[in-house]
Amino acid sequence: MARTEPxxxxxxxxxxxxxxxxxxxxxxxxxKNVLVKVQDKLDRMENDDSLxxxxxxxxxxxxxxxxxxxxxxxxxxxxxxxxxxxxGLLYFIAPLDALPDFIPVAxxxxxxxxxxxxxxxxKDDLSRYKEWEEVNLSR
Numbered sequence: 001m002a003r004t005e006p007x008x009x010x011x012x013x014x015x016x017x018x019x020x021x022x023x024x025x026x027x028x029x030x031x032k033n034v035l036v037k038v039q040d041k042l043d044r045m046e047n048d049d050s051l052x053x054x055x056x057x058x059x060x061x062x063x064x065x066x067x068x069x070x071x072x073x074x075x076x077x078x079x080x081x082x083x084x085x086x087x088g089l090l091y092f093i094a095p096l097d098a099l100p101d102f103i104p105v106a107x108x109x110x111x112x113x114x115x116x117x118x119x120x121x122x123k124d125d126l127s128r129y130k131e132w133e134e135v136n137l138s139r
Contacts, residue, residue, distance in 0.1 A: 005113075005117060006113050006114055006117050010113060010114060013091065013094075014087060014088070014091055014114055017087040017088075017090040017091045017094070018083065018084065018087035020087070020090055021083045021084070021085075021086035021087035021090055022083050024086050024090075025079065025082050025083050025086055028070050031066065031070055031086065032070070034086060034089050034090065034093070035063050035066060035067060035089070037093045038059060038062075038063060038089050038092060038093055039063065040093075041092065041093050042056055042059060042060075055112055055115055058115060058119055059089075059092070059115070061126065061129070061130070062085055062088075062089065064129075064133065065077065065085075065126070065129045065133075066082070066085060066086070066089075068129075068133075069082065073136070074129065074132055074133075074136075076128065076129075076132065077125065077129070078125065081122050081125045084118060084121065084122065085118060085122065088114055088115055088118040091114050092114070092115060
């Protein structure tokens with residue numbers, strides 16, 4: 001059974017990224033750079049079917065949510081949610097985190113654990129965004 005909570009090492013690494021995310025949230029250029037790096041990593045995962053299918057849709061949702069928030073189109077994202085999401089994205093794109101990505105399966109599994117934990121933590125914010133997106137972007 002897959003873990004749904006990060007372990008102590010993953011949380012320690014995540015907290016480092018959270019500190020950095022607090023700085024990035026106020027800098028739209030740095031924020032866009034993070035989103036580009038996340039998309040690049042997703043593109044490199046194109047042939048990895050094991051976890052890719054489970055996290056790509058989630059990450060694409062997150063990218064849209066952050067992008068629409070930064071552009072001002074979606075003004076309802078709480079600041080704390082933005083910080084935590086950016087910290088999760090930084091963790092995802094970092095080549096060296098609790099389990100480096102070059103370790104087969106395990107390296108991506110810790111990224112997925114952090115992202116799943118965040119998705120669970122901010123489930124209501126993600127649901128509100130999806131509703132907003134359906135109403136505002138489906139025209």
